[in-house]
Amino acid sequence: xxxxxxxxxxxxxxxxxxxxxxxxxxxxxxxxxxxxxxxxxxxxxxxxxxxxxxxxxxxxxxxxxxxxxxxxxxxxxxxxxxxxxx
Numbered sequence: 609x610x611x612x613x614x615x616x617x618x619x620x621x622x623x624x625x626x627x628x629x630x631x632x633x634x635x636x637x638x639x640x641x642x643x644x645x646x647x648x649x650x651x652x653x654x655x656x657x658x659x660x661x662x663x664x665x666x667x668x669x670x671x672x673x674x675x676x677x678x679x680x681x682x683x684x685x686x687x688x689x690x691x692x693x694x
Contacts, residue, residue, distance in 0.1 A: 612685045616659075620681070623658035624651050636681040644680070652678060659684070665691040 617631035620640075624647070638644040641652070655678070656667050665688055667674050677687040 609685055609689060612689060613681055615662075616681050616684055616688075619658055619662060620645075620655060623654055634681060636685070639679055640681070640684075641678075659688070663688045663692070 613636045614631055617634045617636070620626065620634060621629050621631065634645060640655075641647050647655070653669075656669065656674075659665065660667055667677075677683050
């Protein structure tokens with residue numbers, strides 16, 4: 609799971625062009641939106657597309673479950689691992 613978390617931290621930086629950050633700057637338990645990392649709705653769309661392309665998972669933008677999966681890097685890693693059956 610740690611490798612997946614590190615991959616996701618790097619994916620966030622790469623897909624959102626957060627050039628001034630390193631993966632270790634992203635707390636896997638902190639919220640990705642609002643007071644946490646501070647991502648917005650446009651970032652959510654870009655990150656969602658990147659996650660779907662890289663991990664071949666299905667996401668429903670209007671689902672409350674999807675919002676929970678994108679709450680933190682840790683939640684997103686758990687969701688992807690579950691979808692992949694690992």
